[in-house]
Every structure is written in C-alpha cells, then in structure tokens.
Amino acid sequence: MSKKSREYLINRRDNQYEVVIGLEVHAQVLSESKLFSTSATKFGAEPNTQVSLVDAAFPGMLPVINEFCVKQAIKTGIGLNAKINKRSVFDRKNYFYADLPQGYQISQFKDPIVGEGKVIIDLPDGHKEVGIERLHLEQDAGKSIHDLDPQNTFVDLNRSGVALMEIVSKPDLRSPDEVSIYIKKLRSIMRYLGTCDGNMQEGSLRADVNVSVRKKGSKEFGTRCEIKNVNSIKFMQMAIEYEANRQVDLIEEGKTIDQETRLFDTKKNETRSMRSKEDAHDYRYFPDPDLLPLEVSDEFVNKLKSEIPELPDDKKKRFINEFKLSAYEATILVSDIEIAKYFEEVVAKMGKNKDMKLAVNWITGELFAVLNSKNLEITKSPVSAKNLAILVNLIKNGTISGKIAKTVFELMLKNDEDPQKIVEEKGLKQQSDPKALEELIDKIINNNREKAIEYKQGKEKLFGFFVGQAMKASGGKANPQLINEILKKKL
Amino acid sequence: MSEITKLSLTELVESIKNKKLSSSEVTKAFIERSEKSKVLNAFITKDFTSALDKAKKFDQKPDLNLKLPGIPMAVKDLFCTKNVKTTAGSKILNNFVPTYESTVTENIWSEGAILLGKLNCDEFAMGSSNETSFFGNVQNPIDKNLVPGGSSGGSASAVAGQLTPITIGTDTGGSIRQPASFTGTVGLKPTYGSCSRYGIVAFASSLDQAGPMAQNVKDCALLQEVISSFDVKDSTSIDFKRSHYSKDLTNNIKGKKIGIPKEYRVDGMPKEIEDLWQKGIEYVRDCGAEIINISLPHTSYALPTYYIVAPAEASSNLARYDGVKYGYRANGENLIDMYEKTRSEGFGAEVQRRIMIGTYVLSSGYYDAYYLKAQKVRRLIKNDFDEAYKKVDAILTPSTPSSAFKIGEKTNDPVSMYLNDIFTVPVNLAGLPGISIPAGHDAKGYPLGLQIIGKAFDEQNILNIAFAMEEKINFKNKITDWWIK
Numbered sequence: 001m002s003k004k005s006r007e008y009l010i011n012r013r014d015n016q017y018e019v020v021i022g023l024e025v026h027a028q029v030l031s032e033s034k035l036f037s038t039s040a041t042k043f044g045a046e047p048n049t050q051v052s053l054v055d056a057a058f059p060g061m062l063p064v065i066n067e068f069c070v071k072q073a074i075k076t077g078i079g080l081n082a083k084i085n086k087r088s089v090f091d092r093k094n095y096f097y098a099d100l101p102q103g104y105q106i107s108q109f110k111d112p113i114v115g116e117g118k119v120i121i122d123l124p125d126g127h128k129e130v131g132i133e134r135l136h137l138e139q140d141a142g143k144s145i146h147d148l149d150p151q152n153t154f155v156d157l158n159r160s161g162v163a164l165m166e167i168v169s170k171p172d173l174r175s176p177d178e179v180s181i182y183i184k185k186l187r188s189i190m191r192y193l194g195t196c197d198g199n200m201q202e203g204s205l206r207a208d209v210n211v212s213v214r215k216k217g218s219k220e221f222g223t224r225c226e227i228k229n230v231n232s233i234k235f236m237q238m239a240i241e242y243e244a245n246r247q248v249d250l251i252e253e254g255k256t257i258d259q260e261t262r263l264f265d266t267k268k269n270e271t272r273s274m275r276s277k278e279d280a281h282d283y284r285y286f287p288d289p290d291l292l293p294l295e296v297s298d299e300f301v302n303k304l305k306s307e308i309p310e311l312p313d314d315k316k317k318r319f320i321n322e323f324k325l326s327a328y329e330a331t332i333l334v335s336d337i338e339i340a341k342y343f344e345e346v347v348a349k350m351g352k353n354k355d356m357k358l359a360v361n362w363i364t365g366e367l368f369a370v371l372n373s374k375n376l377e378i379t380k381s382p383v384s385a386k387n388l389a390i391l392v393n394l395i396k397n398g399t400i401s402g403k404i405a406k407t408v409f410e411l412m413l414k415n416d417e418d419p420q421k422i423v424e425e426k427g428l429k430q431q432s433d434p435k436a437l438e439e440l441i442d443k444i445i446n447n448n449r450e451k452a453i454e455y456k457q458g459k460e461k462l463f464g465f466f467v468g469q470a471m472k473a474s475g476g477k478a479n480p481q482l483i484n485e486i487l488k489k490k491l
Numbered sequence: 492m493s494e495i496t497k498l499s500l501t502e503l504v505e506s507i508k509n510k511k512l513s514s515s516e517v518t519k520a521f522i523e524r525s526e527k528s529k530v531l532n533a534f535i536t537k538d539f540t541s542a543l544d545k546a547k548k549f550d551q552k553p554d555l556n557l558k559l560p561g562i563p564m565a566v567k568d569l570f571c572t573k574n575v576k577t578t579a580g581s582k583i584l585n586n587f588v589p590t591y592e593s594t595v596t597e598n599i600w601s602e603g604a605i606l607l608g609k610l611n612c613d614e615f616a617m618g619s620s621n622e623t624s625f626f627g628n629v630q631n632p633i634d635k636n637l638v639p640g641g642s643s644g645g646s647a648s649a650v651a652g653q654l655t656p657i658t659i660g661t662d663t664g665g666s667i668r669q670p671a672s673f674t675g676t677v678g679l680k681p682t683y684g685s686c687s688r689y690g691i692v693a694f695a696s697s698l699d700q701a702g703p704m705a706q707n708v709k710d711c712a713l714l715q716e717v718i719s720s721f722d723v724k725d726s727t728s729i730d731f732k733r734s735h736y737s738k739d740l741t742n743n744i745k746g747k748k749i750g751i752p753k754e755y756r757v758d759g760m761p762k763e764i765e766d767l768w769q770k771g772i773e774y775v776r777d778c779g780a781e782i783i784n785i786s787l788p789h790t791s792y793a794l795p796t797y798y799i800v801a802p803a804e805a806s807s808n809l810a811r812y813d814g815v816k817y818g819y820r821a822n823g824e825n826l827i828d829m830y831e832k833t834r835s836e837g838f839g840a841e842v843q844r845r846i847m848i849g850t851y852v853l854s855s856g857y858y859d860a861y862y863l864k865a866q867k868v869r870r871l872i873k874n875d876f877d878e879a880y881k882k883v884d885a886i887l888t889p890s891t892p893s894s895a896f897k898i899g900e901k902t903n904d905p906v907s908m909y910l911n912d913i914f915t916v917p918v919n920l921a922g923l924p925g926i927s928i929p930a931g932h933d934a935k936g937y938p939l940g941l942q943i944i945g946k947a948f949d950e951q952n953i954l955n956i957a958f959a960m961e962e963k964i965n966f967k968n969k970i971t972d973w974w975i976k
Contacts, residue, residue: 053590053591056816057811057816058571058589058591058816058817059571059577059579059584059587059589059692059693059811060570060571060589060593060688060689060690060691060692060693061689061690062688062689062724062725062726063726064723064724064725064726065726092807094806094807094810094853096810096813096830097826098813098815098826101811101815101816102810102811103807103809103810103811103813104807104810153826155815282854282855284806284807284850284853284854284855284858285853285858286803286804286807286853286858286862289695289696289697289727289804290693290696290726290727291726291727292726292727
C-alpha cells in the first residue's frame with residue numbers, strides 16, 4: 001500500500017494535519033413493510049397514507065418485529081464480514097419531537113444485531129481495510145414539514161417506523177475521496193445483497209460524519225465533531241473539507257475544538273454548530289419492555305449465509321482469474337451489481353469464441369458514454385446485453401471493423417436492433433476477400449509509386465498512409481488486419 | 492329486578508341458557524342499578540343505550556353456545572374499546588375515542604358479552620385508592636367515604652356494588668388484587684404473558700397484566716378462560732397450553748404444598764391481618780393441603796424495586812401523550828411550550844410525580860445505580876420464588892397490609908400509599924399469577940383478602956386452592972346499598 005503520494009493533508013505554515021473520519025451510515029432496509037408494523041414503505045406516497053396505529057403510537061399499540069428486516073440486517077452483516085450477534089436487544093431512545101410519535105425511537109444500543117466487521121475499499125494505488133464497529137436496526141422517524149404554512153408545522157408519518165440499518169465505521173477513513181469510495185462500496189455490497197437500494201436522492205442512504213484532525217504522525221485522536229444527516233457523497237466530501245479546515249484553523253489559532261453536533265449548510269457550503277456536548281440529549285436508553293431480546297439460531301444465520309450471492313470482492317477475483325481482466329477493469333465491472341450482471345450476460349451470449357477485452361472495452365467505453373450522456377442506469381440500457389454480445393462477436397470474427405462497429409452501435413441505440421441485421425441491411429459487411437483487397441492495394445501502390453519507394457528506403461511512417469488509402473478506397477469496410485498483411489507483403 | 496343483579500355470573504349464564512332470563516332483562520337490571528348508583532362514581536363512560544340495543548339483538552338470535560351469552564359487563568377504562576371513549580382516567584385522553592379494540596375485550600365480546608360502559612380508575616392506573624382519577628374518586632360500596640382501592644377501583648366498586656356481574660381490571664403492582672381485597676371481591680392477576688396487552692393503555696409494560704374480577708372464584712375462572720389467549724400482536728404474549736379454568740375447577744387440593752413466607756410478616760402489620768393469615772392457613776390445612784414455611788429473602792426490596800422499574804417504563808410509555816396526534820392539546824408559543832403546557836395541564840400530580848421519578852432513574856449517570864440495579868434485584872426476587880417453588884405448589888399471604896382506608900387519608904403521603912402494594916408487587920416483578928379472595932372482616936366490618944401466589948402458568952392451581960378455601964371461608968360481603976336512597 002504505497003499511498004503516501006496520495007495522502008490527504010492540510011498544510012498550515014510548517015504543520016501538516018491528517019484528517020480522521022468515521023461514518024454512521026443510515027441505510028434504509030429494502031422491505032415491503034416497516035420494522036415493527038405492516039405499513040407499506042413505498043417512496044413518494046401521499047403524506048400519511050402509509051401509517052398504522054402502531055406507527056402513529058396510539059394508546060395500547062405494540063411493536064411486533066418484522067422478521068424480514070432482521071434477515072436483511074443479518075445478510076448485510078454477513079456482507080460486511082461481520083460477527084452476527086445471536087442475541088440482540090431493542091432499546092428505547094427517548095426524546096420529544098413532533099415527528100417522533102412514540103416519544104422514543106426503538107433502536108439497539110448496547111447489544112446490536114451485528115458486531116465488528118470490515119469492508120475492503122479499492123484505492124487508485126492499492127486497497128485498504130475499513131473497520132466496521134457495528135450494525136444495528138432502528139426505526140426511522142417521520143418528517144416535519146415547516147415550509148407549507150407560516151405558522152404551522154405539518155407532520156408526515158409515512159417514514160415513521162421504516163427500518164434502518166445504522167452501520168458505524170471505525171475512524172479509519174482519511175480523506176474525502178476515501179469516504180466517497182467507502183460509501184460506494186457499502187452501497188454496492190448492499191445492492192448485491194438486495195438489502196438496501198442505496199438510493200441517496202430518496203434518502204435511502206444518509207450518513208452522520210464524524211471528523212477530527214491531528215498533526216501528521218500523531219497517534220492520538222483530536223476532538224471530533226459530528227456532522228448530522230448528510231445525504232449525498234458530494235455534500236459529505238464538501239462538509240469534511242470545510243470542517244477539517246475549520247478545525248485546523250482553530251488549532252493554529254491556539255483555540256480548542258468543542259465536541260459538538262454540527263449541520264452542513266449545502267447552500268453556504270459550511271458546517272454550523274447545532275448543539276454542544278453540554279446540550280446533548282440524554283436519551284435515557286433502556287431495553288424496550290414491549291419487545292423480547294432478539295435471539296437467532298446458528299441454523300437461521302447459516303441458512304441466510306447460504307443465500308448470500310457472490311459479492312463484489314469475490315466477483316472481482318473471479319473476473320480476474322476466469323476472464324483474465326485487469327484489476328482495474330474488474331473493479332469497474334463489479335462496482336454495481338447491475339453492471340456486473342450486464343457484463344456476465346454479454347459474456348454468456350458471446351459464446352465460445354469470445355474476445356473478453358473487446359467486450360470490456362465496449363461496455364466501459366461506448367456503452368458507458370451513452371448511459372452517462374443520457375443519464376441512464378444500466379438496467380435501462382438502450383442496447384441489450386445480447387445485442388452488444390453479437391456486435392462484439394461481429395468485430396471479433398472480422399465481419400465488421402471496429403470503426404464500422406461504432407456506426408452500427410449508433411444505429412442499435414434506437415430500438416435495440418440486432419447488429420447482424422443492421423450490417424446486412426446497410427451493407428456494412430467488412431471486405432475480407434483477399435483477392436479483391438489485393439487488387440485494390442495493387443491499384444493504390446501503382447498510383448503512389450514514389451511513396452512506395454520512399455517507404456522501402458526506410459520511411460516507415462508511410463505505411464499508415466497506405467492503410468488509410470486502402471480504407472478510403474473500400475469505404476471503410478476493408479478488413480484492416482488483412483490490409484496490413486497484404487500491404488506488408490506487397491510493399 | 493334487584494334480584495337479578497345479585498346473581499353471580501355463573502347463575503346469570505345458566506338463567507340465560509335456560510331462557511329463564513333474557514339478555515335484555517339482565518342488561519336492563521344492571522343499567523337500572525347503575526343509574527341509581529351514581530354516588531359510587533364507578534363509571535367514566537356509560538354505553539347503556541348501545542348495550543340495550545345489543546342485548547335486544549342478542550335475544551332475537553341468541554347463541555347459547557357462547558361462554559358469556561348476552562352477559563352485560565363494564566370494563567376498566569384502560570382497555571381501548573372501538574368507538575367508545577377510552578380515557579385511562581386522564582384529562583389528557585378525555586376526548587379519545589379509539590378506532591380499535593383491545594384483544595382482551597375483543598375476546599370477551601366474541602363470547603357474547605355486551606359492553607355496559609367504562610369504569611373509573613386511577614389515572615393511567617397509577618394509584619392505590621382511585622383518587623388520582625381525573626374523573627373523581629370512587630366510593631367503596633362497603634362504606635361511605637371509603638376508598639375502593641386502586642387502580643382498578645371503579646371495577647372493584649362496580650362488582651361489589653352489583654353494577655356489573657363481572658369485570659376486568661389491570662394489575663401492574665396490585666391494581667386488581669388490592670381493590671378486590673378492599674371490596675370483598677375476587678381478583679386474579681394472571682401470569683405475565685397470559686393475557687394480551689394489545690390495546691390496553693400502557694403503564695409499565697413489563698408488569699402490566701389484565702385480569703378478571705368477580706364475586707366468586709368460579710366466575711373469575713370462567714372470565715379468565717375467556718380473556719387469556721396467545722396474541723401475535725403482543726410480542727410478550729406467551730403461547731402456552733391454557734386450561735379450561737372453569738371446567739377444570741376443583742376444590743380437591745389434597746396434598747398440595749402451600750408455602751408461608753416469613754418475610755411477609757412485616758413490621759407494624761395489624762394483628763387482624765396476622766389473624767386472618769393464620770385462619771387462612773387453617774382453612775387450607777382443613778382442605779388437606781400441607782403447610783410449609785418458606786423464605787423469600789429479597790421481599791423487602793420489592794417495593795423500592797417496583798418504584799424504580801414501573802416509573803421508568805411509565806415515563807417512556809407516557810411520552811406519546813404530547814398533544815400532537817390525539818388527546819388533549821394546550822396552545823403554546825412553539826413546540827416545546829405546547830408540550831410543557833399540554834403535559835402539565837393534561838397529567839395529574841401522581842402521574843407527573845412518576846414521570847419525574849422515571850425520567851430521573853433512567854438519566855445518564857443514574858441509570859446504573861437505579862434502573863440497572865433494580866433490574867438485578869428483580870431477578871433476585873424472581874429467583875426467590877423459583878427456589879420456593881421447588882418445595883411448594885403455591886404461596887399464601889395476606890393481600891394487603893390493611894383494610895380499606897378513608898378517602899383523603901393517604902393522599903398527602905405517597906409512601907404510605909405505596910406501602911399498600913407491599914404484598915402484591917413482588918408477584919408482578921416475578922411475572923407470576925396471584926389471586927386475592929375475600930377471607931374475613933376487620934373490626935370495622937371491612938373486608939380483608941388473602942392472596943394465593945402460583946407458579947407461572949399455573950392459574951388453574953391457584954384457582955383451585957381459592958375455590959376450596961372459598962367454600963371453607965363462606966365469606967358474605969356486607970353490602971347495605973347505603974348509596975341508594
């Protein structure tokens with residue numbers, strides 16, 4: 001791990017500061033119903049249409065654990081290489097707020113369902129292990145809406161009671177970039193597992209970011225500030241950058257950093273104090289007497305283990321070994337489960353005589369460019385994996401040249417058309433008849449006698465000129481490999 | 492007509508099944524007596540018109556296979572009843588009408604019973620005299636200006652005063668057994684997990700348990716049979732094989748081993764309680780049971796433990812009454828102001844006191860010293876019982892350290908009020924079943940009760956012992972109808 005060159009340091013006068021970051025990621029459990037009630041969890045529903053008596057904390061209502069959410073949390077724990085706790089306890093976190101109907105949030109405090117684990121993140125110059133402290137299950141709160149009326153606040157309880165996994169990392173991250181890579185990796189793992197859709201726009205993934213700074217080489221941690229509820233990777237990075245610099249400035253001015261909770265103002269690009277340690281809530285955690293401790297058997301956990309799909313790290317290893325991809329290519333292809341699926345489908349559809357390199361280049365090159373420009377997920381790709389496989393095969397077996405393939409690809413975008421059909425209909429088939437090409441080349445050499453002599457005298461650059469002439473004469477359809485061979489022979 | 496209200500549940504069920512009485516006649520009789528008994532203040536909400544309608548409907552098409560065919564009954568106002576106001580004795584729920592039914596009451600209605608109304612109780616079941624109710628104190632039918640006990644004071648008064656043939660209460664630290672003892676009635680607190688808590692306004696979730704109150708043991712057994720059920724809507728409900736408590740009821744308790752815990756001989760206990768206990772011991776001996784002296788060493792810690800655990804849970808359970816979603820709301824300048832005004836106007840003094848205690852014992856820095864310690868002691872108390880049950884089948888104690896006291900006598904002395912529950916609280920802490928049966932009178936002619944504590948899920952056994960003792964004791968409640976002109 002030679003990441004010295006990429007170290008993220010803040011320089012002031014003669015001092016260099018290192019930034020220490022830990023994340024508390026709140027990931028919404030992918031589940032049809034809430035953690036302790038049967039209400040739906042669909043995003044974007046009319047306010048207060050997905051609220052049960054339990055979610056609204058009516059008198060005498062009791063929580064009943066949703067087994068599916070427990071399974072999701074355990075699967076996530078397995079995906080994080082973490083210890084699954086066979087006994088965990090739900091606690092009440094008590095505080096008053098208008099969108100918290102019970103007056104407490106049911107969470108796990110002392111005994112979380114998942115213990116220590118780790119996530120491997122790929123850095124440009126190696127990889128790094130990020131420690132996971134714990135994962136626990138908890139309820140989401142509702143939403144207070146302050147901007148609908150000048151006097152009143154409105155409350156939407158659709159989110160109230162939705163299951164969240166809080167995934168707490170160790171303070172192992174050292175730069176905004178590492179945070180970005182870590183979040184993406186976490187998101188990727190959960191999408192592979194189908195335990196969280198990772199949709200940050202819809203709030204399915206948000207994080208509290210703990211930031212502290214220390215002089216480079218120091219072993220002790222500085223005082224940390226917690227930036228609450230940041231809902232995009234970009235904002236996390238901006239918030240860390242601002243906050244780290246703010247803390248360094250305080251130290252440089254000889255001042256102390258107060259341990260506090262801060263908010264990130266996305267408009268002003270700054271963090272602001274929300275409450276100090278002294279004002280911190282006393283949540284009065286205690287075990288929820290309405291719920292028994294959650295006990296899971298080895299059998300239960302093992303069954304879930306057996307349902308775990310191949311995860312990004314293993315898939316990457318397999319891609320490298322089986323398909324002889326570079327680490328870089330494999331990393332890109334496994335980064336998202338849907339991309340990996342697409343790639344594997346292309347591979348399958350290419351059949352026996354396949355060109356893996358070519359397929360990878362087409363997916364990460366042409367296809368990604370189109371998806372990016374149209375802002376599409378790969379699941380909505382205008383070109384199906386099947387047709388892309390056919391296209392790659394057409395190039396591989398010499399039916400069309402790479403250049404013509406680009407034209408064909410453009411035509412495929414419209415209706416996901418079969419490239420074979422396009423090639424036939426548009427007469428784009430590559431000229432691979434050696435005799436015809438020899439004739440064509442003879443003609444070009446004859447027309448350019450002087451250049452042919454210059455080439456023979458050592459001006460090797462001119463080879464390209466002849467290739468170009470040949471391609472031009474064939475309308476771009478000549479098989480470039482054959483052209484090369486014939487030219488070499490004739491010149 | 493008044494003869495009807497004197498009948499026991501068992502007699503009423505028989506009369507209706509034999510078509511000697513109609514549900515309408517029975518319902519009318521209890522309604523008429525209730526109307527003449529407003530002085531008792533047992534009802535918070537009367538649902539008489541609707542009850543008569545239901546009785547008429549029942550009579551048109553009577554299903555006589557039900558366990559409570561057309562039987563009218565009132566229930567404690569802690570049970571949520573669909574479309575009928577449910578207040579928990581509090582101003583903060585004074586306008587609350589649930590859209591749902593508690594499992595326990597649902598069980599009752601599905602066996603054919605008919606709701607008469609909602610009975611007074613201490614606010615959120617916090618009290619031992621029914622004096623903390625927002626709806627005023629309840630009179631004990633035994634004597635004027637006497638408390639009926641609490642928190643199920645309205646329930647006890649209504650059964651003793653024959654305003655309802657049977658009722659259900661809830662018992663967190665003695666709230667069924669102590670009022671039963673004060674009114675000369677029978678009250679059973681079932682094993683924790685026997686009756687669903689779904690739809691019961693929560694006081695202290697790890698202790699709360701619904702239970703039957705009746706004029707005699709057999710009625711009590713029948714009602715327990717109806718209300719006890721496994722319920723997936725309550726995660727603490729337990730799926731165990733429930734007996735047919737009334738059918739299996741027997742007075743044959745020969746050879747049963749009954750434990751007498753020495754620690755229940757508390758300082759300052761009146762001699763008449765001591766005598767009553769002694770009499771009780773003789774009764775069970777007469778029934779052929781064996782008396783064994785036992786020790787429950789941690790008994791003296793039960794009350795302090797209870798007054799940490801119960802308020803802690805209550806402080807959190809009552810957080811939902813914040814004026815935002817339902818119930819009473821005071822106007823405020825902002826959210827915090829609204830909270831403060833709503834809760835200080837909506838909750839009475841005793842509830843506020845317990846919220847404060849509960850908040851304190853859970854706060855950081857005090858949690859370990861109070862709440863956590865209390866949980867450990869609670870475990871020791873449970874272990875005491877486990878140890879004792881290796882030697883005995885049930886335990887006999889007095890129900891309360893005194894008979895009913897005068898209204899106002901203890902309102903300014905919370906600790907002396909709390910001491911009322913000294914014999915009942917350990918049973919809740921250990922999650923065990925306990926039954927109080929009337930066993931005699933004190934010098935003033937006020938009833939006194941004895942408590943039989945059973946093993947977990949062993950309701951049948953303590954009902955049997957109670958049934959056998961009841962026969963020997965032959966208790967007659969002295970109801971003079973003083974409140975009816």
